[in-house]
Amino acid sequence: MESLSQEKVLVIDFGGQYNQLVARRVRECNVYCEIYSYKTDLQKIKDMNPKGIILTGGPSSCYEEGAATCSPELFSLGVPVLGLCYGAQLMSHVLGGKVERAAAREYGKTEVDVDVTSPLFCGVTPHTVCWMSHFDYISQLAPGFRAVATTANCPVAAAECQEKGLYAIQFHPEVLHTAEGSKMLYNFVRNICGCAGSWKMDSFVASTIEEIRKKVGNGRVLLALSGGVDSSVAAGLLSRAIGKQLTCVFVDHGLLRKNEGDEVESVFGEGGQFDLNFVRVNAQHRYYVKLAGVTEPERKRKIIGEEFIRVFEEEAKKIGAVDFLAQGTIYPDVVESGLGGESAVIKSHHNVGGLPDFVDFKEIIEPLRNLFKDEVRQAGLELGIPERLVFRQPFPGPGLGVRIVGDVTEEKVKIVQDADAIYREELEAAAAAYKKENGKEAPWMPNQYFAALTNMRSVGVMGDERTYDYAIALRAVQTIDFMTAECSCLPWEVLQKSMSRIINEVRGVNRVLYDISSKPPGTIEFE
Numbered sequence: 001m002e003s004l005s006q007e008k009v010l011v012i013d014f015g016g017q018y019n020q021l022v023a024r025r026v027r028e029c030n031v032y033c034e035i036y037s038y039k040t041d042l043q044k045i046k047d048m049n050p051k052g053i054i055l056t057g058g059p060s061s062c063y064e065e066g067a068a069t070c071s072p073e074l075f076s077l078g079v080p081v082l083g084l085c086y087g088a089q090l091m092s093h094v095l096g097g098k099v100e101r102a103a104a105r106e107y108g109k110t111e112v113d114v115d116v117t118s119p120l121f122c123g124v125t126p127h128t129v130c131w132m133s134h135f136d137y138i139s140q141l142a143p144g145f146r147a148v149a150t151t152a153n154c155p156v157a158a159a160e161c162q163e164k165g166l167y168a169i170q171f172h173p174e175v176l177h178t179a180e181g182s183k184m185l186y187n188f189v190r191n192i193c194g195c196a197g198s199w200k201m202d203s204f205v206a207s208t209i210e211e212i213r214k215k216v217g218n219g220r221v222l223l224a225l226s227g228g229v230d231s232s233v234a235a236g237l238l239s240r241a242i243g244k245q246l247t248c249v250f251v252d253h254g255l256l257r258k259n260e261g262d263e264v265e266s267v268f269g270e271g272g273q274f275d276l277n278f279v280r281v282n283a284q285h286r287y288y289v290k291l292a293g294v295t296e297p298e299r300k301r302k303i304i305g306e307e308f309i310r311v312f313e314e315e316a317k318k319i320g321a322v323d324f325l326a327q328g329t330i331y332p333d334v335v336e337s338g339l340g341g342e343s344a345v346i347k348s349h350h351n352v353g354g355l356p357d358f359v360d361f362k363e364i365i366e367p368l369r370n371l372f373k374d375e376v377r378q379a380g381l382e383l384g385i386p387e388r389l390v391f392r393q394p395f396p397g398p399g400l401g402v403r404i405v406g407d408v409t410e411e412k413v414k415i416v417q418d419a420d421a422i423y424r425e426e427l428e429a430a431a432a433a434y435k436k437e438n439g440k441e442a443p444w445m446p447n448q449y450f451a452a453l454t455n456m457r458s459v460g461v462m463g464d465e466r467t468y469d470y471a472i473a474l475r476a477v478q479t480i481d482f483m484t485a486e487c488s489c490l491p492w493e494v495l496q497k498s499m500s501r502i503i504n505e506v507r508g509v510n511r512v513l514y515d516i517s518s519k520p521p522g523t524i525e526f527e
């Protein structure tokens with residue numbers, strides 16, 4: 001799946017926390033880019049024939065022994081290079097300038113004066129705001145460079161050597177806090193590197209379909225479809241490319257959200273909009289039997305994962321040998337696995353991790369392995385996959401198995417499905433009303449929200465009768481990376497209306513609690 005990469009910018013990763021963000025911002029300029037480790041061989045970099053190179057930030061000090069570095073030759077390839085933060089310091093250091101430790105760290109939003117005659121700052125406001133995060137600074141420019149930006153504490157907030165196409169920025173244009181950072185990156189990739197900006201999702205979809213056809217020929221492809229965004233978009237692409245040569249196996253493990261199995265089937269099954277062989281395996285009861293009486297969360301996860309492999313293996317045997325096993329691996333999976341786009345990654349999602357050992361196939365095909373999540377969503381829309389599927393909130397592979405505390409039973413699954421459906425309906429209705437009234441997204445809109453079933457039963461009273469029923473926990477979190485999260489400040493009415501409907505409409509529930517824990521110390525899921 002390489003043909004779109006003809007016009008390519010390379011992001012050389014020095015370990016900075018924003019490296020993926022740099023790549024995303026470049027792609028927002030409709031320029032294709034890939035991330036490679038700073039250890040990548042120079043010859044390999046040359047062979048990729050990049051239109052530009054960006055060196056990211058990183059935690060090292062470039063003047064220290066053993067610090068992450070690069071070959072001086074990188075700067076004389078005749079390809080424009082932009083160094084960001086550590087990358088800027090390294091460029092200066094390698095080319096004969098001086099980098100030193102400052103007396104104090106410069107951190108946070110900082111006012112910066114930029115020289116708008118520099119092509120890097122063309123169209124940028126002369127006095128603007130940037131995001132700084134550094135201890136070291138460029139105390140002396142490398143020969144041939146001139147400073148083109150300064151802050152109160154940083155004499156060289158940016159530098160350039162136009163003749164050689166070398167640019168250095170001490171701050172982080174990739175971070176949204178740098179007000180005009182996107183413009184600066186646009187100037188670099190589109191004007192300085194001269195990229196035409198042909199990386200667009202409609203052309204990605206069209207050319208990937210062609211590539212899949214070429215690669216697969218008359219072969220058969222098997223895909224495990226979970227109904228999540230990645231596997232759905234992979235299914236859509238493959239179906240458009242090879243139609244019935246594709247078989248999608250969708251395992252309903254009985255731990256999906258309310259009506260979810262039917263929704264997936266209505267899109268990808270018989271009579272849906274895609275031409276493919278769709279196999280739905282209704283394995284609910286197998287899972288309930290295996291999970292009966294198991295209370296330990298990790299054990300439950302293991303059982304669910306293992307059972308998935310068993311079910312899939314049985315289906316794969318019925319289908320027989322296939323030529324390709326398709327996977328919905330996306331670019332962050334590739335980058336995070338440290339392989340930097342070099343070799344096939346087996347996605348370590350619990351649902352598909354391990355599958356390749358049990359399926360008779362010749363090759364893996366990963367049509368989305370170059371895409372970021374937002375690009376996957378755009379491709380999904382291009383393919384006509386319904387918005388509710390494309391913009392689905394994250395849903396864990398083990399499904400409601402990680403939203404039921406204690407043992408899982410069919411009755412508990414039904415309770416949590418019904419309560420969750422009501423809660424999502426109320427929250428989404430309130431969010432839509434807010435958006436309509438205010439013309440913007442509600443500030444409390446969570447990135448993930450769901451109901452979970454606590455294993456707690458307690459005394460209540462309904463009508464004249466005493467009840468002894470379950471407590472439902474509602475969860476709503478705001479998060480950027482899902483590694484840390486804060487509880488959303490949901491409007492009281494949303495919580496109250498959800499509570500009242502859940503208690504009235506879902507049998508077996510007499511209390512509704514709102515989980516206000518953040519992560520850490522909590523987790524997002526409730527298991």
Ligand code: XMP
Pocket residue numbers: 349350394395396397398402448482483519522523524525526
């Ligand atoms: P936690 O609960 O660990 O969740 O704070 C962080 C994010 O990961 C999702 N999650 C999973 N996703 N398989 C997945 O595909 C899993 O086993 C799994 N467990 C948690 C969770 O929904 C949240 O978005």
